[in-house]
Amino acid sequence: MPGESLAVFVSSGSTGAARQRASIAISFGFLSVFMVGCQTAQDRQLAIDAGMNARLERYNGVSMAEFQSRTGMLPIDAYPVSEGRVFVFRTVPVCMTLPATNVTPMITRAALCQLLIRAAHKGGAGTADKWIIKGTAHAGACNNLPV
Structure with a gap:
């Protein structure tokens, strides 16, 4: 050492x-x-x-209804893609604060997690149990996602 x-x-x-x-x-x-x-x-x-x-x-192949019931998360938006839709989830912002020193002011930064779920429609009505998860992507402060 x-x-x-x-x-x-x-x-x-x-x-x-x-x-x-x-x-x-x-x-x-x-x-x-x-x-x-x-x-x-x-x-x-x-x-x-x-x-x-x-x-x-682990959620690949599971319906959106099952994902929502397991996590308690609801999408805030969705947009169409060639193979179905991408559902957008965002968490509540987390605020981080660095205290002030003699030479710097106090700095507060807010960060949130954005989770994108790509899903394909398996036919029938457009309800959450008909959308099957095919992939996910996340960005931001996602350490505490309830998954």
């Missing part, structure tokens, strides 16, 4: 050059910890997205 080898390096020398090398090593150690933290956050989000995609894929 960078901190362990750094402690040995710093205690082994007391000259000015050794102190300069130690400060460079400390800076590099903090930078490497920061970079690992960024990669970990990105990897975590990729894992969350993969889990979400797997949960959404």
Whole structure:
């Protein structure tokens, strides 16, 4: 680990050059910890997205009525495509706030999830039980979708 080898390096020398090398090593150690933290956050989000995609894929072949009864979500819009319709679902916006500092103002950002469900009509009346899910796509803050 960078901190362990750094402690040995710093205690082994007391000259000015050794102190300069130690400060460079400390800076590099903090930078490497920061970079690992960024990669970990990105990897975590990729894992969350993969889990979400797997949960959404389970609805392929299920009717829109079944999807709505399982999740409690209702579409806010739909538009026609060549193989049927795309149903649009949006969640309630989630607000995230960064507190103010001495040099920056407080920043609030709202994010929401948009879920698109591609469905094909299997004939008969245009009711939700006649629309069969063929695929899904999502964007935004979808970590807490009830699927």
